[in-house]
Amino acid sequence: MIENRLLEQATYLVQTTTSLLANSTYFFESCRLLFLEGYLEFARRGKSEQAINKLEKALDIFQTFNSTIHHHYLDYYEKHILNQ
Numbered sequence: 001m002i003e004n005r006l007l008e009q010a011t012y013l014v015q016t017t018t019s020l021l022a023n024s025t026y027f028f029e030s031c032r033l034l035f036l037e038g039y040l041e042f043a044r045r046g047k048s049e050q051a052i053n054k055l056e057k058a059l060d061i062f063q064t065f066n067s068t069i070h071h072h073y074l075d076y077y078e079k080h081i082l083n084q
Contacts (some may be wrong), residue, residue, distance in 0.1 A: 007044060
């Protein structure tokens with residue numbers, strides 16, 4: 001949705017997912033959500049400090065717990081976000 005500039009729909013999905021994960025122990029999903037929140041904010045406001053902080057915080061968490069997932073998200077971040 002974010003890549004296709006469907007930002008209202010992406011916002012709704014992020015808000016709904018946030019409420020579903022509020023009292024859960026789904027760590028991986030929460031980390032992915034943090035990345036998507038940063039990406040959505042980036043799509044709305046550009047390279048804001050808050051958007052970049054969320055993206056990089058999620059990347060740091062991925063790096064700590066799973067190098068394969070970290071590599072995937074880092075590659076996406078470098079290709080689709082940093083180069084915009």
